[in-house]
Amino acid sequence: MINKINKEIKLFISSIDGIEKNSVSEICEKFKTSISESLKNGHITTNVCMIAGSILKSNPKKLATDLHKRISDLKIFENVDIAGPGFINITLKREDFLSTLNNIYEKNVNYGSSDFGEGKKVQIEFVSANPTGPLHVGHGRGAAYGDALSRILKNTGYEVEKEYYVNDAGRQIDILTASVIIRMLKKELNGFFPQNAYRGEYIEIIGEKFGEEIRFNEASNLINNLPSDAEDEINEIITSLKTKDLMIWNKVKNHSLSIIVELIKEDLSNFNVLFDEWFYESSLGSIKESNSEISSSITKLSKDGIGYKKDGAIWLNTESCGDDKHRVLVRKDGRATYFASDVAYHKNKIDRGFDKLINVWGADHHGYIKRIEASVEALGTSKDKLIVKLVQFANLFKKGKKIKMSTRSGDFYSLKDLIDDIGADAARFYYLSKQADQHLDFDLDLAKSDSKENIFYYIQYAHARIFSIEDKYKKTTKKQIASKTDIKNNSYSKCDELIHEISKFPNLVLKSSNSLQPHLIVFYLRDLSQLFHSFYNDNHVLSESEENIELIMFCLGGVKQTIANGLGLLGITPMKKM
RNA sequence: GCGCCUGUAGCUCAGCUGGAUAGAGCAACUGCCUUCUAAGCAGUGGGUCAGGAGUUCGAAUCUCUUCAGGCGCGCCA
Structure with missing residues (x-):
């Protein structure tokens, strides 16, 4: 019915005396015919006369009078009215x-x-939390948002793929591995635990599988003369554990990772979120292999002159998108940065042929958007193909008090706790009850109340x-x-x-x-x-x-x-x- | 300092590709259960849409500016 009305309106616009072609198309682009907000304004309403009035510098009411006559003469509506500054309100026949x-x-x-959506291919990457522990309530919001979005996009004709990017190659995983090993050596080390290691109960559970396997001669050497700085401390422990027994290290690392990924999958499945793809950062290969994806993406950028060498490091010129400085891809000691992996990952996504890429990120990453957009452009794709949606933190309140959370301390209210507490459906609902990019105060008592x-x-x-x-x-x-x-x-x-x-x-x-x-x-x-x-x-x-x-x-x-x-x-x- | 986000009723928030009298819920006060689920409904009061300027027939919505709050600005991930 709205199409029918719009057709008539377009005929009307074209028939206005002395109108230019440009104006016709401008008006047709801007006006809106829609189902009225309230029945007081009829069933269907259009603002075309006001739009036309402003573009043609003529009187909207006069235009409305002419259009009103034209639509009334169709005799297919119960009633046609002119209202307010020049709205045309249409009341349908009862039957219609x-x-x-x-x-x-x-x-x-x-x-x-x-x-x-005409079947366009959209990929949504969301959650992508570091696999260093169970998901917490902050991740829950991203999960609810990304999943709802994918349902909505599917429903409007897009072909949607949901993907989780697993950061399994970085330092966080080293810290996780070290945490597990140190926890298993509790006795030998007299209960020593590094300041920056993960403390959660799950660490101990993961380690239990190994039992006697984790034994080192003179284990106490591990903790002799450690630096007092928390970062330096954990770094040194990681290095010496790797040196002592790389086989054990890798065994523990792989095991921990797979356990935690399973844990995350389970949390998500209880939250009714299922991913189509789990993409591992490690699959991008190492910078040391010349034909790995990470190396070849850097080679490509260097060839194009956007990547360049300076002070022994490889940089990317990211200023094309308004980033305020250039960013390092490969450090002068030869190790790739996290950004380099991300560039390679986005190249991989682009090469998979999606029409649109949506990244759902925590709002604390907003400073990162420009450089990743710049890298997408540098790879030869319009940055408009990539949409980054930010999800703000959610603060949880219980009995009026804010619930604290930190993965590292192990003392946190997890997504699983939330689901156990109020159910997956209520949790999803409240996560989605406010625009994703705004702070959300989540009142647990309210979510359970019956008012x-x-x-x-x-x-x-x-x-x-x-x-x-x-x-x-x-x-x-x-x-x-x-x-x-x-x-x-x-x-x-x-x-x-x-x-x-x-x-x-x-x-x-x-x-x-x-x-x-x-x-x-x-x-x-x-x-x-x-x-x-x-x-x-x-x-x-x-x-x-x-x-x-x-x-x-x-x-x-x-x-x-x-x-x-x-x-x-x-x-x-x-x-x-x- | 630079960048992003936010500021609407006492509180929590909708409305923001300009459009009709700025809306809900909570809180306050009044009513409605011998009838389909009262986890409900109806009503009253409550507004400088942070302040100022501009664009427009028309601004909470767009532009500029001031103020206030949050976050981000590593050869970390």
Whole structure:
């Protein structure tokens, strides 16, 4: 219907006296015809006259009068109005308005989906937490966001691949390995533990597998004359452990890594997040092998003159994207930086042929965006292909007190704790209830409370209530809910607002997809639920006339479907009973 | 110092590709359960959209600027 109206509007614009071609296309690009915010403004509304008025420097109201006549003359609408500064508000014929419901029933679980993305390939890389311990609640937010985003993008016609980048090659893994070994040597070392090592309970569990294998002659030498600086201390321990027995080192390292990756996979799976790909940093190879991916990406950049040698190190000129200084790829001692791996990793992603790459990063990495964009450009791809979405930290509050977390100290509230505490669905919901790039205060007591302030249950309650009415309806009338009913001329209007609201859903999903903002769906569902609860209180459905009940059940079925589909996009299962 | 983000009701936040009277919830006060789930509904009060300037028929939304808060600025990862 909106397409039909837009066609007429475009004809109208082109027919304006003396209009230039440029203006026509400018107006057509800018104006919006959409489902009205509220029924007060009809079913469909357009701002085209105001846009045209501003571009043509003419009076919007005058344009509105002409357009109004033209649309009225089509005689396919119940009513056409001019309102405010020049809006055209259109009221559909009853039959057309109610046909929205049929549309929902036909599309069912697919109501809200579209093929807008035209099958373009999108890769979303998210979580990618260092494999040095279980996920904490900060990672949970990225997980919920990335996963919801991928569901929304899939739903709007993109082909989506979810990937986790495992940093298994860096210093963090060395610290992890050292932590495990030192923990196993607890007795020999009289309980000594380096300041910067990981302390969590899981460290001990990982090490237990080795038992007697981890024994060194004169182990106590390890801790003699250690530097007092925490960083230097752990470095020295790593070096001497590797020197003492590289085989044990590698064995412990590989084992620890695989245990922790499994741990992370389990946490994510309990959170309903499944990745398509697990990409290991180590697969990019070493800088020492000339044909490894990491080496060849540096070679490519050097050939292009963007990478260059200076002071014994290899640098990348990243100023093309407004980075404030050049960045080192290879240190003067020959070791690659983390940035070099990342450049090689992004080259690998680009070579895999995605149309769009989305990186979901913690907000503390925002200083890193420009240099990675610059590297993508340097590799010969437009930086517009890469979108970095930042996810801010989430602060957790319990009984009004902030919960602290730190992987290193081992004393933290993990994602698993959160899921055990309030459930995966409620946790996902609250993570998604605010724009990802803004600070989130997550109140655990609220998430468990049974008040209206707890929006998660408020929405679920609406779904459950409809489920329960349907149940009762089927039992008392022995009828099934009509799969399609003849409601063309039913004049019962108390569900109109509900029908109007659910008709907004497909466009909302699209908006959420285009702006990469799952939280829009959360707020939409809250509004829809509020309309439903209000209707529910004012109207006793099952004591209506038979004809009206049929329409109401049909409409509520649509509401239920819309809530279920919306929750589905967030990765949340709707409740049938509460 | 430079860069990014934020500032909307007492509190927590929506609204930001400019559009109709700036919206919710909580808190305060009033009502509604012999009827489909009261984890609900209806109502009242509460606003310099941080301040200032600009662009526009129209600004919470765009631009500039001031103030306040958060974060990031390694040959760390």
